[in-house]
Amino acid sequence: MTYTTPVADILFTLNHVAGLEAARREGLYGDLGDDLIAAIVEEAGKFADGVIAPLNRVGDLHGVQFKDGEVTTAPGWKEAYHAWAGAGWNGLSAPVEWGGQGLPYSLNAALLEVWSGASMAFALGPLLTTSATELVVEHGSPELKATYLPKLVSGEWMGTMQLTEPQAGSDLSTLRTKAVRAGDGTYRLTGEKIFITYGEHDLSENIIHIVLARLEDAPAGSRGLSVFLVPKFLVNADGSLGARNDVYAHSIEHKLGIHASPTCSMVFGDQGGAVGYLVGQENRGIACMFTMMNRARLAVGIEGVAVAEATTQQAMAFARERHQGHIASRPGRESAPIAEHPDVKRMLMNMRALTNAARAICYATAVAIDRAHAAPDAAARQAADERAALLTPIAKAFSTDIGTEVASLGIQVYGGMGYIEETGIAQFYRDVRVAQIYEGTNGIQAIDLVTRKLPMADGQALATFVGELRSTVETVRGSNDPAFGAAGRRLGEAVDSLERASSWLVDNLKDDIDAALAGATPFLRLFGLAAGGCMLTEEALAAQRQGEDGTRAAARVTLARYFAEALAVQAPALEKAIVDASGGVVAADTVIAS
């Protein structure tokens, strides 16, 4: 089975739902043309389908080998990475001054779906490199930038993000890795980090670690953390590689999935201290981290979309090929492709509807990030920044939740063969599961949504977004198009539930914060269903407006209608679960203690 980049779908959602085309017409991207965007997605698709996708199962079977602190990646991975970076894909949206192409971030986000769809374990390395790069671009000193950015942007060097320690997973305030001033402006780091993605490997000649650590005289808690850049090899004044730095991988984890991505335990300072360079200011590390956090969280959400897309493609292809059983409504006993059985159709519709809705949410978030940087006036930038902040937890958590759901449906469509590793569907199921956990568990995303994003700008960020959803509801209702069935009504009810639940949560943030937190996860789901439903409907309306090919436009309408009638319809139940059941959760100690 192979992955085929869904070029047309990616472009349609990016342009007509996420708003890339509108932003382009407003001049946010200079003279960037429609045709160039399409050509880039198409070209990326060729590389992903032809070079990366064939390595996905190889990587899963082979995993990575760890010996004496060195990590060897799977056969073919190094060559593929070099070809990928050599083709310039790594620096697509990086600043031109450091060798990047300065293209929209949202286009890069769409390409992250392409790389991750071909192989999530492969795309993870570049994803971390991008995060490390962004941090240096935003907060690095001129010397750090000059030394590290050209090779990070080209992909010759890769990056890591090192936050987690055994006692500090979701709660970074208890981090212990220590930094000491060396007296020459540099620092010496000692400590241990765990769960470090691509912490050690053989894909690039140097690895640039971004490390959260605590100065010896820093205050306790998260306000005492600083960010350091710690290269695997020190860099000489002429740019050549110098001494091996005192940071080593100590072991690798045996994980449920993403076997080809090395997850390392790292030790700093076993030989006296790893040389580190401060990024930003002392004790301002958490603030620095926040600048790349939205993008990193969105990137993980896109992994969910990517694996969901890959699974959906493969399950649909299988279901069209596999014959089993006859169709009850037809005469005769001839066996039919399982894609024609109503129960299998329902599974495939769920897969496609959830995947496309999550894609729309993620891309809309990415375009908002672009607007937050490039919109002409400050108020528009501020509004876009808030939009990105509001949508990021949904992009991350909803998309990765449905990533797992879609992969599980993929197994079910395959039946017994889905449980056998040879078909590759089980790998999707194993790989994507981590995306619900890392970069802030989905529970933490939900808490972020309720405690920080709902009250943001005195509720205006939410209100503006809900207003847009209402406008979609009004448009589809006003269209009186019977092809949309009950979609208008169901989406209207979903948005009503979203608004009422939001008010209840904001009220309880003051009066009963435990109850508000207990409702956070069902609320995020409710938000994702209302937003995803409206966005798919927006996409269907756009297809009709654009005069997209009749069959494709009809398929978008069918899909939007299905999402509204079968999935968004859960919104009122989620509202009740939030409002009624949160008290019961808070009182749950008798159940949990027993």
Place this chain on the structure above:
Amino acid sequence: MTYTTPVADILFTLNHVAGLEAARREGLYGDLGDDLIAAIVEEAGKFADGVIAPLNRVGDLHGVQFKDGEVTTAPGWKEAYHAWAGAGWNGLSAPVEWGGQGLPYSLNAALLEVWSGASMAFALGPLLTTSATELVVEHGSPELKATYLPKLVSGEWMGTMQLTEPQAGSDLSTLRTKAVRAGDGTYRLTGEKIFITYGEHDLSENIIHIVLARLEDAPAGSRGLSVFLVPKFLVNADGSLGARNDVYAHSIEHKLGIHASPTCSMVFGDQGGAVGYLVGQENRGIACMFTMMNRARLAVGIEGVAVAEATTQQAMAFARERHQGHIASRPGRESAPIAEHPDVKRMLMNMRALTNAARAICYATAVAIDRAHAAPDAAARQAADERAALLTPIAKAFSTDIGTEVASLGIQVYGGMGYIEETGIAQFYRDVRVAQIYEGTNGIQAIDLVTRKLPMADGQALATFVGELRSTVETVRGSNDPAFGAAGRRLGEAVDSLERASSWLVDNLKDDIDAALAGATPFLRLFGLAAGGCMLTEEALAAQRQGEDGTRAAARVTLARYFAEALAVQAPALEKAIVDASGGVVAADTVIAS
């Protein structure tokens, strides 16, 4: 981490929700005493916790080895199996005349939860042996019974069920394995079977294969299938083992989970034909299979309960130990056990509520099977048989769906550590996934429920059951106990939705069968939520009535309330998804083809 058999919960649900105590008082089980039942569950728990559970991870890591047609199980497995069978557990509910103990089937079903909770891969072998044994008990000739039953009941020999072929998974009508009359009353079989659980292994000295095959002159389709008993070793007249029969394992599958359970491809007749003995009549094989199908399907549902229980236990223990973050409603920044965070509480409540509801449904099905055999009058046996038939697809599919959901929540509670194989949570997630597939995929269960079970007895089987659910709703409403919150109302709405959706489906079975089939899976979920919610409430009411220890009774009320308010509340949305969206599913070809 260890599994601890939940003896008290098992007994409480078995006696007071599933109705074992009532059946016992009616004399269905002779003079079987309450204390003996409790002693048996307790003793089984000691064996499971002490002997089987420690082998679960060993089995996962080691898997099974295949070489030259022989399968070697993981270290310690053979000894554990012999100790288990030697203690008499295999024949607990088998007929006394063949060496069994003749205890209630429902008690054996509860013990299947115990064995599967300790290790699903271990319990699978005995599960298959039981199915093979039941088939011979019901349909075997006196000679077959005398030759095979004593050693199948003792567990000295194990059994398999061989149905699936590459082209025939869900649809058995296309089976090709061929049987030829040898002229001496025996048959010679040739063909291939796949996905055969414990098809070859070293746990027992002989393996008794039950094989579905087609006589050369049989009609096409499923009406041309016959059942054969094909021993690995032929059995001499004196009961000793004779020649090796011509049936061999050809390869084993590399699966997502249950690594310790060998899943074999089998070849019959490579050397001319495997000797087989007819079970029942020629061409009546499918009817024979149906006699063990309800029990086998229920057994798979119980696997879902068992893994959900094991995961819930382990996640709760972890959440009570692991400290991370402070509680927002408390002063200070001291880190708390994650079990005290509202969002984690909600996950743990979902896990416990879904697990206990599925257990209640499965045990109620098991007691109905007992009643169907042992009730004094024919009408009562008929009604119980229909009850078992009605509940079986829900017991199988709802319980295994929630098995996967609960295992996934378990990973989420563990966070990053859940993704690492060492903690064992990922194994639960991998192992239990197959239970949604085998013994009839959950989609097929849903279709069975809608097409065969709803119309059964002209709808009376359903109506009687719904009447019992209504009576629970009335009782909890009438109690006016504020501890139940909105449970009465929500369960009432759920039962309303169940009734309306049932009527809609039954109508559409005649008018638009595709639409009815498209609604089957959401309907099964709706049924499971309504039934599970009412049963948990029944359990809470029973705890109050019985004067169970105050804390435990209060915990049952809290759990029942949570299930009703947070989970059963989805019922009206599922009803809408069935009624509104089924048409959209049927019209989905434009989406699926693209």
